[in-house]
Amino acid sequence: MAYQKVTFAELKLLGMNRLGNVAFYTEDEVGIYLNEALRVWNLITWQWHGSVFIPTVASQTFYDVSASVLKTMRVEYNNVPLDLTSLQSLDLGQPGWQGTAAGTPKRWFPVALTQIGIYPTDAIGGNSLRVEGVLTTPVLVNESDYLDLGQWQVQALLDYVHHLATFKQGGEEFKASLQTLKSFMTAAGVQNRKFAETALYKRYMGMDLDELLRPMYRGGPQSDNRSAASE
Amino acid sequence: MTTDQQLLNELQFSVIEEPNQGQSFSTEIWDVDEVISYLNDRIKRFVSETRITLVHETLPSMVDQKLYDLNTLDDDLIDLHRVAWLDSVGVSYELQRRDKMSFDLLTQNWADTSGIPKGYSIVTEPQMTIQIVPAAADAGTLDFLYTAVTTLASNTGVTIPLPADFCPYIKWGVLADMLKKDGPAHDMPRSAYCEMRFGEGVELAKILLRGF
Numbered sequence: 324m325a326y327q328k329v330t331f332a333e334l335k336l337l338g339m340n341r342l343g344n345v346a347f348y349t350e351d352e353v354g355i356y357l358n359e360a361l362r363v364w365n366l367i368t369w370q371w372h373g374s375v376f377i378p379t380v381a382s383q384t385f386y387d388v389s390a391s392v393l394k395t396m397r398v399e400y401n402n403v404p405l406d407l408t409s410l411q412s413l414d415l416g417q418p419g420w421q422g423t424a425a426g427t428p429k430r431w432f433p434v435a436l437t438q439i440g441i442y443p444t445d446a447i448g449g450n451s452l453r454v455e456g457v458l459t460t461p462v463l464v465n466e467s468d469y470l471d472l473g474q475w476q477v478q479a480l481l482d483y484v485h486h487l488a489t490f491k492q493g494g495e496e497f498k499a500s501l502q503t504l505k506s507f508m509t510a511a512g513v514q515n516r517k518f519a520e521t522a523l524y525k526r527y528m529g530m531d532l533d534e535l536l537r538p539m540y541r542g543g544p545q546s547d548n549r550s551a552a553s554e
Numbered sequence: 555m556t557t558d559q560q561l562l563n564e565l566q567f568s569v570i571e572e573p574n575q576g577q578s579f580s581t582e583i584w585d586v587d588e589v590i591s592y593l594n595d596r597i598k599r600f601v602s603e604t605r606i607t608l609v610h611e612t613l614p615s616m617v618d619q620k621l622y623d624l625n626t627l628d629d630d631l632i633d634l635h636r637v638a639w640l641d642s643v644g645v646s647y648e649l650q651r652r653d654k655m656s657f658d659l660l661t662q663n664w665a666d667t668s669g670i671p672k673g674y675s676i677v678t679e680p681q682m683t684i685q686i687v688p689a690a691a692d693a694g695t696l697d698f699l700y701t702a703v704t705t706l707a708s709n710t711g712v713t714i715p716l717p718a719d720f721c722p723y724i725k726w727g728v729l730a731d732m733l734k735k736d737g738p739a740h741d742m743p744r745s746a747y748c749e750m751r752f753g754e755g756v757e758l759a760k761i762l763l764r765g766f
Contacts, residue, residue: 352567359564359722366719366758385610390555393717394762410636414648421638421697422645434699435608436717436763457762460719491570493744523757 326471331357331463337477338484348488358462360483360507364476365460367511367518369394374455379441381448382425388437392456395439398431399453405431405441413442428452479510556714556721558593558707564725565589569732569739576709583739584732586709593707596727596752597716602632604759605701606716613696615639618668620689622696624682629702636699637684639671642692649674649686657687664688723755 331354338353365371375389379400388395398405408430413420425446432440439454461470472480482503489500508527512519525531562576572580579585601607609629613622624631637649652673657664661672667688677683686696704715714721730748733741 355564355567362719362722393719418647419645421640422643436606438608459717491568493741497744521761523754
């Protein structure tokens with residue numbers, strides 16, 4: 324799919340046009356809505372990826388990852404990839420692991436969204452941890468700030484902006500705009516097929532209601548009993 | 555990073571108040587303190603439901619001491635995520651969260667025994683206290699990972715203690731509370747919608763933590 328450079332000024336203009344250029348909305352307001360649209364888009368699609376470097380500290384297990392990484396997916400120690408483990412695996416599988424002598428880190432584990440741990444700890448410190456993952460959404464501030472986006476992504480963002488803008492109107496306008504929120508979610512589901520499998524997505528699409536009203540038949544113990552009785 | 559002022563500004567746009575970074579609400583439907591209180595409640599609720607950020611801290615453990623005051627931890631604790639006891643050479647023992655009945659069943663005379671701690675329970679009197687069982691026979695360290703809100707929001711430019719990408723969902727939570735209020739702003743359909751969006755943020759945070 325083709326991508327293009329779109330500036331903040333262009334996006335705001337498109338947003339204002341979409342809202343009919345009425346005096347009810349200001350450009351600043353549309354800018355805020357655009358940044359929210361980008362954040363929600365990134366949370367769903369994990370669009371922006373990258374890495375940051377953090378220096379190791381001798382004998383330190385837990386590290387706060389830079390605020391620019393939203394989710395850590397891979398860690399390298401001096402360019403050597405570390406194996407992924409979990410805090411629970413270490414606690415259960417290697418009792419006393421925090422007391423293991425410091426050396427060269429071999430594994431990493433997620434602690435929270437912006438925290439990771441390494442095992443064993445670095446003996447010397449001052450080495451480099453390359454933390455790779457989903458980055459926080461770029462925030463558009465200046466008119467010339469730009470993003471590489473496909474035309475369909477721009478349309479999805481404008482759908483979300485439209486929906487957000489009608490919130491303050493309330494009533495029928497807002498109710499009608501729920502369809503544009505659904506369009507935004509559909510586009511996000513196309514970009515990230517895994518999101519389309521989630522309960523959240525199905526709720527937006529009304530698919531959970533469909534399942535509730537027309538439950539799938541699954542052969543259970545009762546049907547087995549019936550077939551056994553008929554034999 | 556998103557500041558409380560930016561978030562309050564966005565809120566004011568949504569409810570047709572003059573956007574002034576939460577310095578005042580000219581319609582007088584809400585007052586500033588009330589909205590800031592909604593904001594802090596929602597931040598705490600988001601952190602509590604998602605465990606999106608954890609704080610790591612240690613406390614020294616004394617020989618034969620069973621009770622430890624959690625108020626001595628630096629940040630306002632919401633819940634304990636992991637507790638471990640480290641002996642004097644740093645060997646760690648994860649403590650299982652249990653209740654007194656399970657201690658009765660598993661460890662004879664646990665109340666009078668000391669050794670390597672194996673579990674802990676939350677004590678209700680005195681409040682904000684944990685009891686480790688058995689009490690440590692040697693001096694060591696209690697190692698905590700816990701959920702906490704590290705800074706309280708206001709309208710003075712404080713950074714919201716969450717990844718910035720989740721701040722729109724805090725806004726939806728605050729709007730849900732604002733629109734629930736009796737009076738001219740009472741709007742339950744929109745409040746329910748805002749509550750749904752806040753829940754969406756919680757779900758997305760959980761997806762991000764565990765992966766798709």
